[in-house]
Amino acid sequence: MLGPPSTAFVAGLEAVAIAGVLLALGYLIADAIAGTRSLDEVERWGLALGGLCAFGFGLMVVHMATSGWLFAQPTIVTGVTAATGLGLLIRRLTRSGERDRSHLLLAGGLVLAALVIWGSPVFRMMPLTATADTQLHNGWIDQLLAGETTPGATLTGDIPNYYPWLFHAVGAVTTTITPGNTPYHALAPFQLVQVAGGVLALFALGRALARRALTGAGAALFGAMSGGFGFVMLNGLDIVTDPRANEGAAALAYQGDLLYTRSYNVGFHNIAPAFPRDLAFALLVTFVLTLAIRARRPGAWSDVVAGGALGLIGLTGGETFLTGGLLAVLVLAFEPERSFKRAARVLGPALAVYSLWAIPIVVNYARLDGFVSITHIIPVALPASAILVSWGWAVPFGAIGLIRALKITRADPVVRVALLFAVAAGMMLAVSAFIPEILGDAFDTLGRNHRYWPIFYLSAALLAALGCTAVVDAAKARSNAVAAAVVVVITAVAWVSPVVGSIALPNEINRYPEITAAMTEEDDSLLSRLRSQGPGCVVAAPNSIARIVFSYTGYRLVLWTGNWFGDNRARIRWAGIYDHIAPETLRIEDNRTLTTGEPRSRPWIEAAERHDVDLVVTKDLELIEVDDCGN
Numbered sequence: 001m002l003g004p005p006s007t008a009f010v011a012g013l014e015a016v017a018i019a020g021v022l023l024a025l026g027y028l029i030a031d032a033i034a035g036t037r038s039l040d041e042v043e044r045w046g047l048a049l050g051g052l053c054a055f056g057f058g059l060m061v062v063h064m065a066t067s068g069w070l071f072a073q074p075t076i077v078t079g080v081t082a083a084t085g086l087g088l089l090i091r092r093l094t095r096s097g098e099r100d101r102s103h104l105l106l107a108g109g110l111v112l113a114a115l116v117i118w119g120s121p122v123f124r125m126m127p128l129t130a131t132a133d134t135q136l137h138n139g140w141i142d143q144l145l146a147g148e149t150t151p152g153a154t155l156t157g158d159i160p161n162y163y164p165w166l167f168h169a170v171g172a173v174t175t176t177i178t179p180g181n182t183p184y185h186a187l188a189p190f191q192l193v194q195v196a197g198g199v200l201a202l203f204a205l206g207r208a209l210a211r212r213a214l215t216g217a218g219a220a221l222f223g224a225m226s227g228g229f230g231f232v233m234l235n236g237l238d239i240v241t242d243p244r245a246n247e248g249a250a251a252l253a254y255q256g257d258l259l260y261t262r263s264y265n266v267g268f269h270n271i272a273p274a275f276p277r278d279l280a281f282a283l284l285v286t287f288v289l290t291l292a293i294r295a296r297r298p299g300a301w302s303d304v305v306a307g308g309a310l311g312l313i314g315l316t317g318g319e320t321f322l323t324g325g326l327l328a329v330l331v332l333a334f335e336p337e338r339s340f341k342r343a344a345r346v347l348g349p350a351l352a353v354y355s356l357w358a359i360p361i362v363v364n365y366a367r368l369d370g371f372v373s374i375t376h377i378i379p380v381a382l383p384a385s386a387i388l389v390s391w392g393w394a395v396p397f398g399a400i401g402l403i404r405a406l407k408i409t410r411a412d413p414v415v416r417v418a419l420l421f422a423v424a425a426g427m428m429l430a431v432s433a434f435i436p437e438i439l440g441d442a443f444d445t446l447g448r449n450h451r452y453w454p455i456f457y458l459s460a461a462l463l464a465a466l467g468c469t470a471v472v473d474a475a476k477a478r479s480n481a482v483a484a485a486v487v488v489v490i491t492a493v494a495w496v497s498p499v500v501g502s503i504a505l506p507n508e509i510n511r512y513p514e515i516t517a518a519m520t521e522e523d524d525s526l527l528s529r530l531r532s533q534g535p536g537c538v539v540a541a542p543n544s545i546a547r548i549v550f551s552y553t554g555y556r557l558v559l560w561t562g563n564w565f566g567d568n569r570a571r572i573r574w575a576g577i578y579d580h581i582a583p584e585t586l587r588i589e590d591n592r593t594l595t596t597g598e599p600r601s602r603p604w605i606e607a608a609e610r611h612d613v614d615l616v617v618t619k620d621l622e623l624i625e626v627d628d629c630g631n
Contacts, residue, residue, distance in 0.1 A: 003179060004180035007126070011185065011188055012122045012124075014178070015178075015189040015191075015192055016115075016189075016192065018177060018178050019189040019193045021085070022173075022189065022193050023197060025051070025081065025085045026050070026193075027044060027048040028088035029054055029055055030047035030050060032091065037297070040100065043208075043289070043293060045104070045204065046204025046289050047204075047290070048200055048201075049197025049201060049286055050290075052170065052193065053170055054308070054312065056169040056172075056173050057169065057315065059080070060169035064356075067149055071145050071172045072535070077173065077176045102213070106213050107203045107204075107216070110220045111195075113225065114195050114199045115192060115195060117225055118272065120503050120506075122191065122272060125505070125506045125511070127512065127515050129509050130548060131509075132547070135550065136550075138171075138183035138552070139183075139551045139553070140165075140168050140554070141168045141175060141183040141186075142183055142553060142554025144165075144169065145172055145175060145176075145554070146534060148536075151163060153570065154556070155556060156538055156557070156611045156612065160360065162361070162364075164314070164318070164357055166276075166316045167279050171186060174190050180519060182519065182531070184551075184552065185519060187273040187274070188273075191273050191274045195224065198281070198282035199220045201285040201289050202224055205462065206218055206462065208289070209418055209462065210469055214468075214469050215465045215469045216465070222465060222494070223266060223461040224266075224267055226393055226498070227267060227268065228256065228265055228391060229493075230255045230258055230497060231500060233253075234254070234258075237507070238254075239501040239504045240259050240260060241509050242260075242261075243260075243380045247378065251381075252383075255386045256390030259390075260501070260508075262450045264391070264454060265392070265454065266454040266458045268501065279317075280319075281317075281320060283312055283320070284313055284324055287306065287309040287313055288327070288417065290306040290309045291306055291331055294306050296414060298342075303342055303345035307345065307348060308349045310349075311352065312353060315354065318445070319428070319432070320455065323425055323428045323452070323455050326428060327420060327425075328350070330424055334416065368580070369575040370440075370442060370575045371442035371575060373442050374445075374572075375445050380448075382453075392494060393493065394461050396467070397463075397465075397467035397471065398460040398461070400466075401464050401465065401466035401467030401470070402422075402467075404466050404470055405418060405463055418463065421462065425458070428452050429452040429453065429455075429456050432448070433447055434447075442575070512548060514548060515551075515552060526545075527553070530555070533614070534553060535554070535629065536555075536629050538556045538611060538612050539556070539557055539613070539617065540557070540590070540595055540611070540615075540617070541557060541591075541617040542617060542618075543559070543591075547560065547561075555615070558587055558611045559587045559588060567584060568584070582610065587611075594608060594616050595619050608626050613626050614626055615629075
């Protein structure tokens with residue numbers, strides 16, 4: 001295996017190569033699933049991200065069945081990945097298929113454009129941020145690599161999984177084949193794969209809407225590379241890194257545009273790094289693409305593939321799964337020939353895949369007294385005017401596309417799918433506020449409308465692609481030069497905010513030099529020394545560095561804290577978990593004793609034994625080895 005990259009630029013070059021390998025693997029898997037059916041190459045590439053996630057899902061099933069063995073064997077994971085890719089490549093070379101080289105070249109050009117727009121931080125940042133969410137997810141990926149069956153928790157004790165794990169399974173695969181072999185190294189290729197895979201799915205879906213490459217390009221532009229009009233307020237390069245600041249007023253700095261997190265415009269969910277919700281949005285596009293394929297080529301195969309795609313969304317994000325599930329029901333209900341068998345072929349695989357996570361959740365929900373709310377108290381709520389500004393071109397072109405779609409929906413089943421997608425997204429947006437009222441405050445996370453506006457935007461982006469096609473066609477009726485000028489203006493305006501935000505990001509966000517030092521193995525860094533002790537250690541660390549210790553090692557902690565204080569500093573969703581593990585008050589005291597007390601004293605030893613501590617990081621950042629990890 002190659003060693004860790006020495007600079008962010010080198011890491012970026014490696015990330016491009018790794019992302020290319022992973023996306024090609026996803027394509028080969030999608031191609032194998034499609035077999036000899038009449039899917040063209042654009043559609044097969046459009047399913048590439050879904051194919052990669054299906055591969056991660058398959059390895060995760062084996063990992064769970066072997067009680068956490070598989071991902072703890074990086075050589076075997078690498079070998080399985082290489083063998084799968086090589087075997088499917090040989091199979092692909094023996095198959096002839098329909099190819100439209102001009103459409104494939106256009107799709108490739110759109111992917112390149114998206115990577116240029118969103119890829120700037122990949123070559124300039126190491127790591128690609130270490131926000132609280134990234135710290136949690138990277139630590140959970142490391143726990144899979146250390147042999148935990150599912151992502152567990154930050155604390156010591158028997159704490160069942162409570163977060164969908166497909167993002168972490170794909171992250172584990174990516175980490176295994178990325179030089180440096182840590183989830184932080186894998187952030188760069190993961191983000192590039194998500195962006196490229198989402199663009200390919202959008203292009204294939206938009207192309208299916210009107211059977212034209214121009215509509216596919218419009219869907220990719222509006223769905224993955226378009227910002228709002230807030231850039232007209234800029235005085236220089238900038239991005240809003242914390243839209244919740246100033247009681248939520250920070251989100252309006254550019255009228256909802258240029259938001260690093262919680263953007264209502266799904267395009268900004270392509271900014272680095274990738275989060276589970278970002279991957280879920282891209283998989284939702286893949287699911288809608290499978291519904292479009294199913295609409296034109298009905299049959300048992302397309303039913304089952306659509307259901308499987310919906311199930312993968314359920315293993316990635318809650319609000320996207322609810323929207324996708326509602327969309328599936330609406331599509332089945334409005335089909336000219338309704339059939340229980342067809343409905344079962346779609347919903348059955350979806351529920352079967354989802355049940356691998358949902359059934360343990362239900363069991364533990366009953367055993368541990370349900371969930372407790374861990375949602376941030378300040379939502380990101382934009383007024384109507386800011387939504388219009390942040391959506392940019394999707395508003396006027398979406399309105400034109402809606403009129404056009406309503407005229408042809410009876411004649412075109414794919415357009416009907418797009419319209420029903422908008423209906424499903426709008427319905428979920430409307431009812432989301434009632435979810436906590438029905439299910440309780442513990443489900444606040446599914447009731448925040450900033451989670452549903454990007455999905456509604458995504459449906460609008462598809463209609464905007466139809467509208468843009470109509471506008472360009474009208475311009476072309478006058479002359480090709482006018483049509484070309486219209487395309488240039490639309491594209492240039494759409495790209496301004498994404499380009500500005502991507503370039504500004506490295507200068508506006510925390511860089512975490514401790515993590516950078518560990519990633520480049522500089523000066524025998526503390527995090528490198530900690531990681532080398534594992535896997536599966538238990539650590540006591542000062543509050544100031546506990547989160548980054550977990551994020552870089554996946555080690556269970558005596559105490560997790562940071563910006564969140566209260567009775568549940570670790571933000572564990574299980575309401576009754578502290579009846580089964582050491583309470584927080586004891587953890588606070590024991591962690592203080594271990595990190596600031598006299599080493600090897602009786603209170604110190606008792607605290608270490610109480611939590612089976614293997615390593616202690618003192619307040620002076622010295623490392624004390626208590627026991628061998630795993631003993």
